[in-house]
Amino acid sequence: MLYIVIGFLWTSILLYLLLGGADFGAGIIELFTGKKDRQQTRKTLYKAIGPIWEANHMWLIIAIVILFVGFPVIYSTMSIYLHIPLTIMLLGIVARGTAFSFRNYDAIKDDMQMVYNRIFAISSFITPLFLGIVAGSAVSGQIDLSSHDFLNAYIFSWFSWFSFSVGLFTVAICGFLAAVYLIGETKIKEEQKQFRKMAVSMNIAAVICGGLVFLSARLSNIPVYTWIFGNSIGITAVIAATISLILLWYLMMQGKTIILRFLAGFQIAMILLSVTINHYPNIVILKTGHLSLVELRGHDKTIEALGTALLLGSVFILPALFYLIYSFQKRKDSSYNPDH
Amino acid sequence: MDNFIAARSQMALSLGFHIVFSCIGMVMPFFMAVSHLIWLRTGNPNYKNITKAWSKGVAIFFATGAVSGTVLSFELGLLWPEFMKHAGPIFGMPFSLEGTAFFIEAIALGFYLYGWDRFNRWFHWFTGVIVGVSGLLSGILVVSANAWMNSPKGFDYVNGKYINIDPIAAMFNDAWFSQALHMSLAAFAATGFAVAGVHALMIIRKNNVVFHQKGFKIAALFACVAALLQPLSGDISAKDVAKRQPAKLAAMEAHFETEKGAPFILGGIPDEKEKKVNYAIKIPGVLSFLAHGDFKAEVKGLNSIPENEHPPIAITHFAFQIMIGLGVLMMITAVIYFFALWKKKEWLTKEWLLKLFVIVTPMGFLAVEAGWTVTEVGRQPWIIYGVMRTADAVTPMPGIAYSFYVFTLVYVSLAVVVTFMLYRQIKMVNILYDVKEGVQ
Numbered sequence: 001m002l003y004i005v006i007g008f009l010w011t012s013i014l015l016y017l018l019l020g021g022a023d024f025g026a027g028i029i030e031l032f033t034g035k036k037d038r039q040q041t042r043k044t045l046y047k048a049i050g051p052i053w054e055a056n057h058m059w060l061i062i063a064i065v066i067l068f069v070g071f072p073v074i075y076s077t078m079s080i081y082l083h084i085p086l087t088i089m090l091l092g093i094v095a096r097g098t099a100f101s102f103r104n105y106d107a108i109k110d111d112m113q114m115v116y117n118r119i120f121a122i123s124s125f126i127t128p129l130f131l132g133i134v135a136g137s138a139v140s141g142q143i144d145l146s147s148h149d150f151l152n153a154y155i156f157s158w159f160s161w162f163s164f165s166v167g168l169f170t171v172a173i174c175g176f177l178a179a180v181y182l183i184g185e186t187k188i189k190e191e192q193k194q195f196r197k198m199a200v201s202m203n204i205a206a207v208i209c210g211g212l213v214f215l216s217a218r219l220s221n222i223p224v225y226t227w228i229f230g231n232s233i234g235i236t237a238v239i240a241a242t243i244s245l246i247l248l249w250y251l252m253m254q255g256k257t258i259i260l261r262f263l264a265g266f267q268i269a270m271i272l273l274s275v276t277i278n279h280y281p282n283i284v285i286l287k288t289g290h291l292s293l294v295e296l297r298g299h300d301k302t303i304e305a306l307g308t309a310l311l312l313g314s315v316f317i318l319p320a321l322f323y324l325i326y327s328f329q330k331r332k333d334s335s336y337n338p339d340h
Numbered sequence: 341m342d343n344f345i346a347a348r349s350q351m352a353l354s355l356g357f358h359i360v361f362s363c364i365g366m367v368m369p370f371f372m373a374v375s376h377l378i379w380l381r382t383g384n385p386n387y388k389n390i391t392k393a394w395s396k397g398v399a400i401f402f403a404t405g406a407v408s409g410t411v412l413s414f415e416l417g418l419l420w421p422e423f424m425k426h427a428g429p430i431f432g433m434p435f436s437l438e439g440t441a442f443f444i445e446a447i448a449l450g451f452y453l454y455g456w457d458r459f460n461r462w463f464h465w466f467t468g469v470i471v472g473v474s475g476l477l478s479g480i481l482v483v484s485a486n487a488w489m490n491s492p493k494g495f496d497y498v499n500g501k502y503i504n505i506d507p508i509a510a511m512f513n514d515a516w517f518s519q520a521l522h523m524s525l526a527a528f529a530a531t532g533f534a535v536a537g538v539h540a541l542m543i544i545r546k547n548n549v550v551f552h553q554k555g556f557k558i559a560a561l562f563a564c565v566a567a568l569l570q571p572l573s574g575d576i577s578a579k580d581v582a583k584r585q586p587a588k589l590a591a592m593e594a595h596f597e598t599e600k601g602a603p604f605i606l607g608g609i610p611d612e613k614e615k616k617v618n619y620a621i622k623i624p625g626v627l628s629f630l631a632h633g634d635f636k637a638e639v640k641g642l643n644s645i646p647e648n649e650h651p652p653i654a655i656t657h658f659a660f661q662i663m664i665g666l667g668v669l670m671m672i673t674a675v676i677y678f679f680a681l682w683k684k685k686e687w688l689t690k691e692w693l694l695k696l697f698v699i700v701t702p703m704g705f706l707a708v709e710a711g712w713t714v715t716e717v718g719r720q721p722w723i724i725y726g727v728m729r730t731a732d733a734v735t736p737m738p739g740i741a742y743s744f745y746v747f748t749l750v751y752v753s754l755a756v757v758v759t760f761m762l763y764r765q766i767k768m769v770n771i772l773y774d775v776k777e778g779v780q
């Protein structure tokens with residue numbers, strides 16, 4: 001049962017990265033879209049993420065609940081030492097979620113729209129940035145359980161070049177995912193072209209930020225290189241990611257949207273796999289030691305109950321979720337007006 | 341500001357904020373389902389319009405409820421890491437089931453809000469019902485987690501270690517039923533009166549009277565049924581508290597000395613030093629009756645509890661008085677309304693009745709906040725009753741005060757914006773939903 005629970009944890013993190021990520025990315029794209037196209041982009045974006053954005057963000061809650069029920073020591077250690085970036089991320093989540101629904105449901109569309117738009121776009125950038133910072137800090141051995149002064153315990157646990165590079169990398173990935181997703185969401189040729197261009201630039205940004213991650217890891221002696229290339233699964237995953245990238249560029253020109261999305265998702269999954277597999281089951285790497293999912297698991301009965309709840313939940317959730325996505329995919333062409 | 345106080349304030353603020361949105365998220369879908377159903381059966385366009393107008397409100401509230409809930413699931417760890425380290429695996433069961441319920445709610449809401457004219461109309465209606473049912477279920481589940489903090493079960497605490505953990509027994513602790521029942525009714529009463537009050541105000545102002553009358557009726561009915569049942573369920577809660585948390589009961593009633601035939605204390609200002617209540621009205625024997633169902637029974641006073649285990653008495657007492665007072669007012673309103681429905685139909689269109697509902701508008705939510713203050717402050721100094729002290733659970737990180745200020749700012753601005761948006765929704769009713777009689 002422990003492995004089922006860990007599997008759910010990993011899957012929820014991946015799905016949050018993919019679905020929540022594409023969602024953040026939509027805001028990032030809005031941030032980087034020129035003024036004249038922004039209105040149209042917003043419309044497409046709303047149609048694309050409106051019905052599912054709420055569900056997309058549930059994966060984060062599932063991951064958190066799994067952590068605090070099944071692996072409470074890991075949850076509480078991260079909560080203590082990464083308090084500040086987690087709090088900033090939360091503020092981002094609040095700002096973004098509310099701004100998104102406010103701008104669509106405000107009965108009068110006036111200057112307030114500008115305010116909502118600004119908040120939405122900026123927090124779409126901040127939130128994944130800090131999500132990445134939290135992830136980067138968790139695995140980079142910056143958390144020092146023996147330090148007691150404020151700076152070392154609560155600031156330098158996350159404030160580093162490496163963490164920020166991972167943060168930026170996360171932002172770029174989100175933008176890329178969203179651009180790939182949005183290509184298939186619009187029928188307007190001009191707009192497709194624009195999203196395609198966006199996907200290319202986000203991809204380039206991701207490669208640059210990925211380079212920054214390696215560089216900063218190098219400078220701070222974080223062995224990212226050996227994590228990724230240190231074992232055969234990691235190497236395979238990286239190769240798979242690279243091949244899918246090349247295919248992706250090729251297919252993007254052809255306009256095969258479904259395969260394109262699948263490939264983009266696959267690529268992200270491979271990246272996540274390659275960085276997690278090598279130090280599994282250690283999910284958090286400390287300055288001295290690590291926090292292991294296996295050693296720090298909760299009581300057996302708890303894991304048993306948690307696993308059962310998750311399995312039971314997926315029986316209900318997955319079919320409903322697929323049907324939701326499917327129905328809105330199928331019918332998106334039929335003209336409809338969200339105000340209706 | 342002291343770190344510990346800041347952490348408590350931030351938790352209280354976040355929960356006090358979230359609860360408003362979650363109540364609405366739990367209850368409004370039921371109102372919508374009813375009016376949607378009437379529309380499906382009668383074809384009266386007013387009901388369709390009400391359903392749509394409400395559903396826009398729900399979308400705003402749902403989003404705010406969801407993000408503030410997400411904040412809470414992190415805050416439990418950010419503020420109380422020591423608590424979560426031990427409690428997580430024990431009281432986590434309802435949270436993991438709740439995750440499922442939320443997910444289903446979010447999916448169903450996607451279908452409902454974006455599904456107008458796209459699906460079979462009955463399927464569409466049904467997804468709305470699912471939103472309500474799963475929302476209510478999540479409410480019950482979280483409250484069961486909170487009930488565990490009041491009446492911990494499902495583990496043995498030996499030499500500072502938590503062993504023999506049984507998450508299922510923890511979920512069905514002694515307090516879950518009384519709390520879940522009382523909370524669910526409170527959600528219906530609070531949301532119902534709030535919605536009814538707004539519609540009543542619009543009728544008085546003669547704005548879209550037909551539209552608002554229909555909305556008023558649905559909301560008022562739900563609210564009044566809940567308000568009648570609420571004192572009964574409160575009585576169950578009080579008996580339950582007397583059994584499991586005598587210190588909380590004593591603080592609620594500012595009951596200092598253990599005595600037989602204890603009086604019920606109405607109002608008054610507790611003086612913690614002199615151990616008495618000034619300016620209070622005392623009704624002999626009634627506290628004994630409320631707590632144990634017998635006018636002569638002995639009720640434990642605060643003197644039987646070590647001083648360092650006393651909850652803050654004044655706050656708990658005031659909050660309890662406020663809840664009861666508001667509960668009684670709402671119950672009277674409900675009695676009047678039912679009497680009007682039954683015998684005096686002509687009252688229903690009278691302005692004084694509508695005015696009464698306008699006055700009652702905020703009372704349900706005030707009572708909800710007061711009730712939670714009773715429950716949470718009355719549990720102090722414990723975070724897990726009798727097992728772990730709140731002061732031992734707080735995060736070691738200094739400077740929580742700043743985070744408290746930031747969250748206060750955020751929540752206050754959100755409250756302002758949500759109110760502003762609601763105001764604009766209502767203002768736009770004429771333009772969006774004006775239905776002349778008989779014309780669609």
Ligand code: HDD
Binds near residue numbers: 515
């Ligand atoms: C509309 C709101 C509302 C109204 C009218 C009332 N209550 Fe209440 N009460 C709540 C809303 C509430 C609440 C906010 O929902 C609480 C907090 C925790 C809980 O489970 O319910 C609560 C808690 C609560 C508790 C503490 C339970 C515990 O700690 O486990 C008691 C003893 C009562 N109530 C008793 C009453 C009585 C005797 C009422 C008679 C009129 C009453 N309540 C009206």
Ligand code: HEM
Binds near residue numbers: 482
């Ligand atoms: C939504 C309704 C709730 C409200 C309004 C509420 C209110 C409060 C208040 C006023 C405090 C501060 C008490 C004090 O420090 O004197 C508090 C503390 C706390 N509450 Fe609640 N509460 C609610 C529900 C819950 C639930 C459902 C849980 C958990 C499942 C919970 C967990 C806590 C924790 C962990 C603390 C901090 C420790 C403590 O002060 O006891 N609360 N809450």
Ligand code: HEM
Binds near residue numbers: 054058404446482
């Ligand atoms: C008595 C206290 C509480 C009640 C009655 C309650 C009920 C609800 C309800 C009905 C919702 C659905 C949102 C909506 O429809 O607007 C919700 C959302 C949420 N609540 Fe609470 N809640 C309470 C306290 C808490 C606590 C203590 C936590 C965290 C530990 C929490 C976590 C969440 C989360 C994560 C969501 C968002 C789920 C989503 O995205 O749909 N809640 N709550």
